[in-house]
Amino acid sequence: MPTYTAPVKDLQFVLHDVLNITSSDIPGYDELDADFTNAVLEEAGKLTGDVLAPLNVVGDKEGCRLENGVVYTPTGFKAAFEQVKEGGWPGLDMPEQYGGQNMPYVIGTAVGEMFSASNQAFTMYQGLTHGAASAILAHGTDEQKDKWLPKMVSCEWTGTMNLTEPHCGTDLGLMRTKAEPQDNGTYKISGQKIFISAGDHDMADNIVHLVLAKIPGGPDGIKGVSLFIVPKFLVDDKGTIGARNGVSVGSIEEKMGIHGNSTCVLNYDEAEGYLLGQEHKGMRAMFTMMNEARLGVGMQGMAQAEAAYQNAVIYANDRLQGRDVTGTKNPEGPADPLIVHPDIRRSLMDQKSFVEGGRAFLLWGAQMIDAAHRKGDKDADGLISLMTPVIKGFLTDEGYDMTVKAQQVYGGHGYIEEWGMSQFTRDARIAMIYEGANGVQALDLVGRKLAQDGGKHVMAFFDLVKSFCKENGDDEAMVDFIEPLKTASKDLQAASMYFMQNGMKNPNHALSGSYDFMHLFGHVCLGLMWAHMAKAANAALVNGAEDTAFYETKLATGRYYMARRLPATSMHLARIESGADTVMALDATSF
Amino acid sequence: MPTYTAPVKDLQFVLHDVLNITSSDIPGYDELDADFTNAVLEEAGKLTGDVLAPLNVVGDKEGCRLENGVVYTPTGFKAAFEQVKEGGWPGLDMPEQYGGQNMPYVIGTAVGEMFSASNQAFTMYQGLTHGAASAILAHGTDEQKDKWLPKMVSCEWTGTMNLTEPHCGTDLGLMRTKAEPQDNGTYKISGQKIFISAGDHDMADNIVHLVLAKIPGGPDGIKGVSLFIVPKFLVDDKGTIGARNGVSVGSIEEKMGIHGNSTCVLNYDEAEGYLLGQEHKGMRAMFTMMNEARLGVGMQGMAQAEAAYQNAVIYANDRLQGRDVTGTKNPEGPADPLIVHPDIRRSLMDQKSFVEGGRAFLLWGAQMIDAAHRKGDKDADGLISLMTPVIKGFLTDEGYDMTVKAQQVYGGHGYIEEWGMSQFTRDARIAMIYEGANGVQALDLVGRKLAQDGGKHVMAFFDLVKSFCKENGDDEAMVDFIEPLKTASKDLQAASMYFMQNGMKNPNHALSGSYDFMHLFGHVCLGLMWAHMAKAANAALVNGAEDTAFYETKLATGRYYMARRLPATSMHLARIESGADTVMALDATSF
Incomplete structure (x- = not known):
């Protein structure tokens, strides 16, 4: 079974030696001295290596199951999720006001890499929650923030993002889900959403769905789309969970990978929803989180490559096969380890140089997001906006290729599920697709960002x-x-x-x-x-x-x-x- | 569910317009006039499109199962295999003497592309049989040929190739399987072989395993390896099937793809075996078939790309998403089809130009094999020997990449197993690994073939x-x-x-x-x-x-x-x- 060892020293090198985070003038960075950052990374490294990584294969093998309308996560996920919540990891870079630890996004990204690398399917439950919470933070009323955020920051309640419908993915203007305004200011949401990651599960008391829908009578196409908060269970003003809302799981999708995450078809049948942000401005609300979300997916590509690479190195050192053409390296053994062979080196160096370069690129991007958000740096905002499709598209394409290379090091064993290398490629594959397929990233880059x-x-x-x-x-x-x-x-x-x-x-x-x-x-x-x-x-x-x-x-x-x-x-x-x-x-x- | 339409016209174009097979002076080619060749290709096209392609998803979903020592193939495989046998397809390019149709290898390759494209896992049962029969044809005694070939050419009995052991793949010199000589001229074979494609199943009355093993006392390493015929059931001189031989299925491997093929761990426990070719010259016997086998695997890479491409084209024409930036193409519809978008075109053109170029490359290679074998053309033999690692390595790497591109055209739907695009990538992945991992092909090319x-x-x-x-x-x-x-x-x-x-x-x-x-x-x-x-x-x-x-x-x-x-x-x-x-x-x- 594959193992994962958090690359704490490499992360430290980028944060301190390259990005010099402690001497940056971004608010909050001055607290990030090396000892403190190191302690955070070490702790995250232990949790991800010891607890999450061993569950990665379990999640892949068992998958999620839907029984009588209830979604069950794989064995061990629930207990591990409790541990993650207890450690306060989901709220690492969230405001203290809502129970977070207010650390910069750059640290959230460094920790996020370890989480994703150790268990991408598992990490998505909190990742989607983070995204939904960020949207509420950016566009919610004070009342909405007070009601939803504390539970989401702690992951007592998780979140989802509902965009895709069967007939529309990229082209959301074709959306059919409707939101009928009610006299009490709420909306009745009806329609079908597909590919909803973490759409339902047994690890949280409630799930807060953010749903894009059209209010009848609004503008055609993408300009008539609004964003709604639609909880799985209704919540009263005191925060007490009440009746089940009109949203149900149609099915769990059978996917190529990330089996541990419940990717759901969700059916909305007059579910009660609350407008988030302005009417017909739903896409704008989504877009404000796009840079973060896409950077997060770029990170997944790099993180799967890192995890796969680590195991390829172990195998290349362990597996004895053939002899070094320049002279035997392991005369006592029946053959030399794979790592003596130049073509194995080429493959490992491709992986290593990509992962380490990609890590620096991601953390640099995260620092720009901090500069934009915490310092109001417009130049940083413009630059990260330009870079976002590159981070997402390039790192997920290359990350996937690297998992394929890591798998190849194992020869035939790479193709056998027992060894776990196939899972890295199958899991990494999704990152090229979701959060805007990479062709759409390229279109965004050349068609929009370049001339911005x-x-x-x-x-x-x-x-x-x-x-x-x-x-x-x-x-x-x-x-x-x-x-x-x-x-x-x-x-x-x-x-x-x-x-x-x-x-x-x-x-x-x-x-x-x-x-x-x-x-x-x-x-x-x-x-x-x-x-x-x-x-x-x-x-x-x-x-x-x-x-x-x-x-x-x-x-x-x-x-x-x-x-x-x-x-x-x-x-x-x-x-x-x-x-x-x-x-x-x-x-x-x-x- | 994906469909497959045999590219008969494209095959004809390469065979007749490009390679001019009828005017070639290779023995047997003069019979290949366009009408005859066309009829063969049309028939193969029907069988593969109508019968084998629909079973491709079935094989992937069901896989093979081992129950009480018996391997069962997926629903429908057995009946389809009967149809393939009845059509005489397995013996298309085998000698008439043993029940074959004696057609050139170039036609076998053209037909083989269709078989592989429509259902790779299924086609491997006859593919392995073809390889094993070719080995017996090349190295067997007349008695051995008469005993085994007629049943193998018809696929009443299928064949396997047993090389890999748990601790050795590429480096077969490390092999531990033993062949103890017996007084009656037979050998007792004992050891474990892994990754045995079509290793056991319920579609044939007998299975003829070709097994590499070491005769005690022989030279160390690769020079002490011999090749043996080891049937699942012993066969008497009249060809009647008798007692079960000492070979059993340890398990069926759980693989990333080609689930419809039973990839077995085979345990040999004093199984009766018969030396094929000379003592300690087992590798030489294997190598004589290597060009064909590797060309066949290169074909699989191209064929999966072809099948995936066909479906990507259908989806790109059907799926309405976004508008052509140079002007609406489908004003009556809610959006234009995907195929208007330049980046979708880029992807489809990558696939199309690879598949058609790869097809020509394969058929050119097959023609060289015919020239070498049927005409004794030493130059052709040298050239195809040089080309073989290129055909295998390049076409399987690129073929795999193209299946990933085809899958990407489907966006999120490409990741959902229901659509079948994931299977093409998962199935194509193995071709980069088996029959010599692609890094080994590169080593063969540069380390051996280039200076030959x-x-x-x-x-x-x-x-x-x-x-x-x-x-x-x-x-x-x-x-x-x-x-x-x-x-x-x-x-x-x-x-x-x-x-x-x-x-x-x-x-x-x-x-x-x-x-x-x-x-x-x-x-x-x-x-x-x-x-x-x-x-x-x-x-x-x-x-x-x-x-x-x-x-x-x-x-x-x-x-x-x-x-x-x-x-x-x-x-x-x-x-x-x-x-x-x-x-x-x-x-x-x-x-």
Whole structure:
């Protein structure tokens, strides 16, 4: 069975050596000294490694079951959820006013990585609750916040997000779920929602569904969509749970993975609902949480890759097969361990350099969200808004590929469920799809974000890269990083230029290259992250850090990324510059 | 539920317009006129589309079960297998002497694609039988052939291949299964074999296991391995089935996919076995079938991509979501079909251009196998030997990626098992692993095949490309094909040169780039195939072919491959030329 060991030291390195969080002027960051942060990470590491990781396979094997309208989670989930609640983990970065610990989002993200890596299906119950609570926090009345948030921050009650219907996913304007206004100010919600993660279960006393629906008579399409709070059980003014509301579980979806999470079809039949935010402004309310939610999904991609990678390393060291062509490494044994073979190394280095680069990218993004939310930094808000589809799309695509590579290290055993490597790929697969399929992320990036505020944010990104390269261009210790980063960044600029010059004439010239652009952008971001990490590692070595092997390994891993992964940018650029002609050549009937 | 429609016209195009099989001088090809070939393909198309494809989901859902030592296949498999036997399909390319139809391997491959695409798990029962029969045909005594082949060619008895043991997969020298010689010339086989596809089931009267084992006292390692025929039931000289032999099913493996195939742990306990071929030459006997078997697995990768692609096209045309940015295409409907969106097109074109290029590559390879076996063409034998790891590794990696892309077109529905798209990816995943994991294919290619016979075969390949480019360089209708092919081929030559110049100093400089080389080679091969197909399509159009849309579509699809897929070669070259330094930099303990 796979194991999971939280990468506490790697997280510390990014938080302190690279992002210098304690010397940041973001409110709340000054409390994050290394000892305190370390203690939080160590505790989260224990819980996730000892309690959640062993339940990962259990959840996959058992799945959830629906019996007489009641959803049961896999063996052990309920007890583990109690432990998570007792530790106060769900409210880590929530306001103290509602029972949270008010820590920055960057710490929530570092801890979130461990939770997701150890057990993605389990973690989604609290993840969805966090998302729903954030929406209420941002758009609820004081009364609504007081009523719902304390129980949600503690996860006594969990939350869900209800967007998709059978005939509409991305195109929510087609939505049919109705919300009929009542004389008492409430609404009667009717309709069917599908793919509702954590839609029902036996681990909380109540479930607070956030439901998108249309109020009859409102504008057509997406502009007529409103957001509602629809609890599983009605709650009176004193917070006491009352009658069952008109929402029931139609079925639990049979999915490729994340079996431990109950993905439900929910049927709303005149369920009582309460408007959250303004009428017909439901999409705006959803969008305000989008950056966080999408960063969270990008994290899942990276986290599954981390978990799979850890096990691939163990197997590559344990499994004896073949001999090192440059000379036997294990003369006492019948064969050398897999890890002597260059192609196994290539695979492991692909994984390692992605995971560590992706981690830095995520934490950098989380820091930008903190700067935007806690400091009102508009530039950070613009930059993270631009980066969000890259974080989501690139990290989940690459994360998935890395789980496939980790599985491949096991050979035939990787295909056998008993070894648990298949689960990592099956679980990681969903992150490419939900919270906006990755093609939609690419569309968002190229069709919307790139030109936002006159292209100001992408220019700011280029300036970041340029000034870093300028500042460190003369540093001989950085030569393996600066040159490749410059080349990759030039490819990204050329691609942007191509879109500007050709996208106006024909938007398909831009949209045909959107997916490649997302990946090209992702590689440049990881290249930049590795350059920053290299600088931090060099500094630590110069400053006489004790664990030189740790920093040397960072440098070697970064050099691999620059030499082996960044060359992908020229391929993406070539594809982008081929435009729409070959992409759009065929009639729909000729496929 | 997914459907499957056999691509008869596309197969015909490759066989007749591109490979010109009827005008080939390979013995047996002269009988393959278009009408006859067409009739065979049409019949196979009906059987696979109507009978096997509907059972694909059934096999996935039900799996195989072991009850009291007996393995039961999924509902409907047995009846379908009877239909396959009655049609004589298993013996299509087997000698008439043993009940086969003596058709060329190229036709067996064309038909095999349909079988694999419609139901891979089911097709493996006859596929393994074919492999085992081929081994007996190549290495058996006349007596052995007469005894086993007629029943195996008809699939009354099926076959298996027993290589892997719990502690050894690739490194078969570590094998522990023993074969004790008996006074009567037979052997007693004892040991455990795992991952035995079609290892036991209820669809045949007997199962003929081919088992690798060591005769005590023989040479150490791989040089002491012999191959044995070990039937499930003993068979007397008259061919009558007798007592149960000492082989039993330990368990059925729970796998990520191909649930309809019974992948068994087989326990041999003094089972009676008969030496096949020479003592201690078991690996040689296995290797003679390797080209065919690996081509067959490469075919599975392509075939799953084809099946998944077909369904992605249907969904992209049916599902209404969003609007064409260049102007509404379905004004009467609530939204336009997915297929209007450029990024959906990109995905479908990736799939289509891969599948059709891969199909040509496979059939070209099958033709080389025919030339080698039926005509004794040593050059063809050398070239297909070089190509085999490329066919296996590249087509299964890319085929898998394409099933993931097809699944992605479905958005959330792609993750729900009910829609069947997950099965294509789960089934396709195994092809990257078995019959030599793809990393081992890359090692075989770079470590062995490239330098074989003084590098003669890779030079022959370069000459093929060069002379094609020269012959067609002045043809204006070929300009979109020739230039990209030249560029890609130069990248491949540069990579080969890098290996030659650096691999001698340090073999890791070559082996660190082996995987990229396999993919680089694969892209050049598909580029060459597309150039050939373009030439054939142009010729058909010039000659006034009726179905101009068919040939125009071929040209457009080929242009896509050249513009969008071939640029990968420069990325692979850059990685290769970065050598082993970054790949091998870390200590094993630093991962």
